Amino acid sequence: MAQALTTKAGVKPVLAAGMGLLAAGLIFFTQISADGSYAADLLPGFLLIGVGLGFAFVPVSIAALSGATDKEAGLASGLINTNQQIGGAIGLAILISISTTRSDNLIDDGVTQAVAFTDGYSLAFWVAAGFAVLGVIVTLLALKREDLVMEPAEEVAS
DSSP states (O other): OOOHHHHOOOHHHHHHHHHHHHHHHHHHHHHTTTTOIIIIIIIHHHHHHHHHHHHHHHHHHHHHHHHTTTTTTTHHHHHHHOOOOOOOOHHHHHHHHHHHHHHHHHTTOOHHHHHHHHHHHHHHHHHHHHHHHHHHHHHHHHHHHHGGOOOOOOOOOO
């Protein structure tokens, strides 16, 4: 669906919508309680994030490969995959550090482990949602239609 929608509407609106859904799912997770349930506290956020990631990854890939010649396409694809892997690892390390620090501080203050961990995760989800909102802003302000032109395929001599 994301590819078809990107073809019809363009990279910018689909990417912004995907990042917005991702942010909404992350914000939903900030409300999880220590005694919550899967259906009420997790499933809606999982659905929002799942759809949001689908609607973000496809247009990002299209935008990253836009303008690349046939000779550069492999390199451009490798660079985006490397950036996604490294960015994910660095982002996860940051969020784990935030969550662990918050949880440890709360446990030191006498809060129960379950509540401390949940509050630590909540803070990490707020930070992740902030990054997603920043992604929406960057998408809307920095991405220009003229930057997303496809290079014509080179003709192969027969």
